[in-house]
Amino acid sequence: MAAFQVSDEILASVVPNIVYWVYSWMYIALGSCDNYRLHPKEDVDEKNLVTKEAVIKNVLWQQLRQVIAYLLLYKVTRKDDDSIGQPSSFIVIATQFVVAMVVLDTYQYFLHRLVHQNKFLYKHLHSQHHRLVIPYTYGAIYNHPIEGFFFDIVGGILAYVVSGMSPRTAIFFYCFATIKNVDDHCGVLLPGNPMQLLKNSTAFHDFHHQHCGGKYNFSQPFFVFWDKILGTYMPLSLEKKAEGGFEARPAKDSKE
Numbered sequence: 001m002a003a004f005q006v007s008d009e010i011l012a013s014v015v016p017n018i019v020y021w022v023y024s025w026m027y028i029a030l031g032s033c034d035n036y037r038l039h040p041k042e043d044v045d046e047k048n049l050v051t052k053e054a055v056i057k058n059v060l061w062q063q064l065r066q067v068i069a070y071l072l073l074y075k076v077t078r079k080d081d082d083s084i085g086q087p088s089s090f091i092v093i094a095t096q097f098v099v100a101m102v103v104l105d106t107y108q109y110f111l112h113r114l115v116h117q118n119k120f121l122y123k124h125l126h127s128q129h130h131r132l133v134i135p136y137t138y139g140a141i142y143n144h145p146i147e148g149f150f151f152d153i154v155g156g157i158l159a160y161v162v163s164g165m166s167p168r169t170a171i172f173f174y175c176f177a178t179i180k181n182v183d184d185h186c187g188v189l190l191p192g193n194p195m196q197l198l199k200n201s202t203a204f205h206d207f208h209h210q211h212c213g214g215k216y217n218f219s220q221p222f223f224v225f226w227d228k229i230l231g232t233y234m235p236l237s238l239e240k241k242a243e244g245g246f247e248a249r250p251a252k253d254s255k256e
Contacts, residue, residue, distance in 0.1 A: 007167075008166070008167035008168040008170075008171065009070075009071060009074035009075075009078075009167045010071070011167075011171050012070060012074070012167045012168070012170040012171045012174060013066070013067045013070040013071050013074070014067060015171055015174075015175060016171075016174040016175050016177075016178045017063040017066070017067065017178075019175045019178050019179060020059075020063070020138070020140070020141075020178050020182060021138065023137070023178070023179050023182050023183075024137035024138035024140075024182055025137075025138075027137045027182075027186050027188060028137070030188075030190075033188050033190070034244045034245060035244045035245060036188050036189045036190055036191070036245065036246070037187060037188055037189075037244070037245040037246070038187045038188070038189065038202070038203065038206050038245060038246055038247065038248060039134050039187055039206075039245070040245070043134045044134050044136055047133045047134050048131065048132055048133055048134055049131040049132075049133065050128075050131040050132065050142070055132070055138065055139045055142045056138065058142050058143070058145075059138060059139070059141055059142055061145065062141050062143065062145070062148045062152065063141075065145075065148070065149065065153065066152065066153055066156070069153045069157070070156070070157075073157055073160065073161075074167050077160075077161065088166065088169065093165075093169055096163040096164060096165040096169055096173075097163075097165075097169075097173055097176075099159075099162060099163040099164075100159035100160065100162070100163035100165060100173055101159075101222045101223070102223075103158055103159045103162045103163065104155050104156070104158070104159040104177065104221070104222070105219060105220070105221070105222050105223050105225075105226065106226065107154075107155045107158055107159075108151060108155055108219075108220050108221070109218050109219050109220070109226040109227070110226075111150060111151060111155075112126075112151075112218040112219075112220060113218040113232065115147065116218065124144075125143075125144045125146060125147045126143075126144070126147060128142070128143060128144040128147070129142060129143045129144070129147070130209065132185075132209070133209065133210075134187065134209075135184075135185035135186075135187055135205070135206060135209055136185060136186065136187060137182050137185055137186045138182070139185060140181045140182045140184065140185040141181065156174065156177075159173070160173075177221060179195075180195060180221045180222065181220075181221050183195040183202060184200070184201070184202055184204075184205040184220065184221060185202075185205065185206075186202055187202065187206055188202065189202060189203065189238070189246055198222070198223075199223075199224045200219050200220065200221065200222055200223055200224045203236055203238055203246070203248040204217055204219075204224070204236065204248075205217070205220065206248060207234065207236055207248045210248075215232065215234075216232050216233065216234035217232065217233065217234050218232055219233075234250055235250070235251040236248045236249065236250060236251055237249055237250070237251045
């Protein structure tokens with residue numbers, strides 16, 4: 001049976017991509033969910049500037065590159081000592097999770113803000129992601145290939161290395177980050193979804209796609225502290241629409 005065991009390194013490279021598609025299609029399987037949507041379902045086809053087929057091909061290419069990059073990462077950082085295979089305590093793992101989240105948020109905030117505020121980078125790189133005017137689940141990592149490399153691959157590697165987590169811990173961290181990223185692009189505010197308890201939520205990121213994206217709400221994927229510290233945070237309020245669903249608007253105490 002040992003011959004059929006799959007290493008933690010392979011699982012950490014492959015499983016998050018499987019989770020990406022499974023979690024994405026779970027939302028699709030729920031149906032229209034009109035009472036919980038930020039936009040009518042038909043807007044996905046009518047307002048977006050890229051076909052779903054092109055999005056799928058782009059995402060699969062990005063995921064293939066991620067698998068290769070992470071397998072190389074684990075090979076380079078592998079430690080041949082007696083500590084391998086020894087389980088970490090809950091406190092150690094929790095600390096590594098928090099450190100990885102802060103590192104990823106910090107890196108992606110400043111990079112995300114840069115590709116919005118630099119006209120050249122926005123035009124030639126980041127505008128591709130914003131072809132999804134109405135975001136949806138499996139378009140979460142639809143990006144220009146160069147941007148996808150620096151945002152997701154380099155960001156994930158930094159979080160892994162700085163936090164000092166093991167490949168086994170990385171399986172769970174990358175799956176969690178994947179679920180959060182997909183959820184941010186789902187456009188559906190399902191009741192009871194714990195992700196909606198965070199300020200960096202589906203509505204937060206959807207508002208970034210819809211309004212003043214070059215000025216506010218650059219934080220992703222977990223927290224909003226950099227937006228608040230540096231004055232780029234736009235607080236939102238959710239209003240129930242008469243025809244069903246919700247609309248995210250600037251809160252009454254916001255800047256504009």
